[in-house]
Amino acid sequence: MTDTIKKLWPELDWIGDMELREKTAETWQRAFEKSVLKPDDLEKIPFTLLCGPDLKVSFMAHKRCVVHLAKESGETMNRFFGKELPINMDVLIAGAILADVGKLLEYEIDSDGKAVQGKYGQYLRHPFSGVSLAEECGVPPEVCHIIAAHAHEGDLVKRTTEAYIVHHADFMAFEPFKKK
Ligand SMILES: [Fe+2]
Numbered sequence: 638m639t640d641t642i643k644k645l646w647p648e649l650d651w652i653g654d655m656e657l658r659e660k661t662a663e664t665w666q667r668a669f670e671k672s673v674l675k676p677d678d679l680e681k682i683p684f685t686l687l688c689g690p691d692l693k694v695s696f697m698a699h700k701r702c703v704v705h706l707a708k709e710s711g712e713t714m715n716r717f718f719g720k721e722l723p724i725n726m727d728v729l730i731a732g733a734i735l736a737d738v739g740k741l742l743e744y745e746i747d748s749d750g751k752a753v754q755g756k757y758g759q760y761l762r763h764p765f766s767g768v769s770l771a772e773e774c775g776v777p778p779e780v781c782h783i784i785a786a787h788a789h790e791g792d793l794v795k796r797t798t799e800a801y802i803v804h805h806a807d808f809m810a811f812e813p814f815k816k817k
Contacts, residue, residue: 672741732783739767
């Protein structure tokens with residue numbers, strides 16, 4: 638794992654399985670190799686292009702918030718439901734960290750230096766490109782499932798418990814901005 642990825646995602650340390658942690662970090666590394674964006678850009682660009690030009694919340698602030706929400710939700714559900722609804726915390730956290738990794742391929746930089754949706758992103762939204770990147774790096778299917786099913790595309794999929802948590806964490810940290 639490179640220092641840049643470690644610095645960007647301190648939450649990688651929450652993944653106990655070292656192999657999964659490494660593959661999750663590798664997927665982000667691979668995404669940067671293919672993207673016009675640099676790690677620093679993610680602290681500046683807005684987390685979505687769907688909420689207008691005034692949105693100030695950065696890509697990383699949103700992504701990290703979703704990972705924290707997912708972890709705390711998983712822990713709470715494990716505490717109350719125990720064996721009735723077991724949650725794999727490593728799978729949950731890796732899936733939350735990777736849910737939007739494909740967005741790095743959705744952007745292009747326009748002539749004003751602003752990040753905009755590019756042609757690739759119009760054809761393949763990030764749930765698809767994210768799975769493609771993750772599979773390249775050997776990320777297991779139960780984690781790729783979370784990437785695939787986290788957004789509205791996943792409404793037609795029978796989500797796992799971990800995928801439900803990431804989906805709701807993502808939307809609760811997104812929809813209030815959309816309604817503003
Ligand atoms: Fe997403």
